[in-house]
Amino acid sequence: ALTAAADFLLAGQSEDGAWRDFSTEPGIADAWTTAYVGLCLLTLPEPLRPEAWEPALVRAATWLRGRMDRFSGWGYNAQCPPDADSSAHAILFLRHCGVEVPLQAYARLLSFGRPDGGFTTYLMPDSGADSWGVSHPCVTPVALHALLTCLPVEDPRLAPSLAYIRAGQTATGLWPSFWWGTPLYGTAVNLEAAVELELDFDRAALAAGLRAFQPASPFELALLVRCLTLLGLPAEAGEAAESLLQLQEADGGWPSSPILRVTRRSSFAPWQEPVSGSLHADQERLFTTATALRGLAEWELRNARSSHAAA
Numbered sequence: 524a525l526t527a528a529a530d531f532l533l534a535g536q537s538e539d540g541a542w543r544d545f546s547t548e549p550g551i552a553d554a555w556t557t558a559y560v561g562l563c564l565l566t567l568p569e570p571l572r573p574e575a576w577e578p579a580l581v582r583a584a585t586w587l588r589g590r591m592d593r594f595s596g597w598g599y600n601a602q603c604p605p606d607a608d609s610s611a612h613a614i615l616f617l618r619h620c621g622v623e624v625p626l627q628a629y630a631r632l633l634s635f636g637r638p639d640g641g642f643t644t645y646l647m648p649d650s651g652a653d654s655w656g657v658s659h660p661c662v663t664p665v666a667l668h669a670l671l672t673c674l675p676v677e678d679p680r681l682a683p684s685l686a687y688i689r690a691g692q693t694a695t696g697l698w699p700s701f702w703w704g705t706p707l708y709g710t711a712v713n714l715e716a717a718v719e720l721e722l723d724f725d726r727a728a729l730a731a732g733l734r735a736f737q738p739a740s741p742f743e744l745a746l747l748v749r750c751l752t753l754l755g756l757p758a759e760a761g762e763a764a765e766s767l768l769q770l771q772e773a774d775g776g777w778p779s780s781p782i783l784r785v786t787r788r789s790s791f792a793p794w795q796e797p798v799s800g801s802l803h804a805d806q807e808r809l810f811t812t813a814t815a816l817r818g819l820a821e822w823e824l825r826n827a828r829s830s831h832a833a834a
Contacts, residue, residue, distance in 0.1 A: 546806055566820040699794040745817070
């Protein structure tokens with residue numbers, strides 16, 4: 524299943540090295556989706572990597588490094604200004620590929636930090652009047668991870684972000700998402716940071732929230748696999764993984780669904796509103812398939828480690 528998913532993603536790569544998906548008002552995403560798909564492919568266990576895996580990632584990294592704009596950042600596409608989420612994903616992918624990232628890119632990413640410790644997606648003239656310019660819970664941990672490829676976790680500039688992540692867990696046990704129609708995306712990226720950085724959070728509440736969650740799409744199911752794996756719940760993660768595997772299509776991909784939310788600028792807590800923006804599917808199925816591949820790859824890796832430890 525993982526090899527078929529990788530083959531699907533490699534076949535969906537453009538000749539210039541980019542992965543393009545989502546069609547919204549600004550057009551089709553390229554830099555952000557390229558970095559995201561590339562990061563997911565990097566989680567593929569080495570024995571399962573197809574022959575074209577490394578050349579594809581080299582092409583993607585080369586294209587992405589060349590797309591860094593004069594402001595030392597990356598955006599949704601060339602028509603959009605740099606944003607923190609695209610820039611953070613680009614930095615992470617390039618660094619994991621061994622590509623040097625200019626210090627200006629890190630400085631640019633730091634500029635998206637808000638006084639409350641969170642990171643906004645866009646720098647707005649008056650962030651208090653535009654929800655696109657306030658801290659976003661699904662962007663902050665990705666920005667933090669990117670900065671940690673350059674700065675030590677003890678750097679005082681990062682302390683407010685660590686506190687922001689710890690404080691972001693809601694009464695449901697999950698973290699919310701500003702740009703996504705599901706809380707599981709925000710939960711996955713925040714949980715990843717909390718586990719890796721050993722931050723305090725309510726594990727019992729999160730476990731209860733994940734067990735009660737009913738995924739409505741392959742994208743949510745893939746994120747649920749990731750969250751349960753990160754939380755160390757192998758039985759539940761295995762059940763979710765089996766359900767996800769049953770939805771894989773013959774070409775190796777997974778079905779798309781409306782997942783990306785273009786949130787209204789007047790909506791500051793879209794997860795609390797029944798309708799807070801338009802939802803968009805990844806029409807090329809690249810984003811959903813990459814998410815499924817990562818969820819299954821991380822689950823497989825956790826199983827392999829458990830088996831090795833038992834042996």
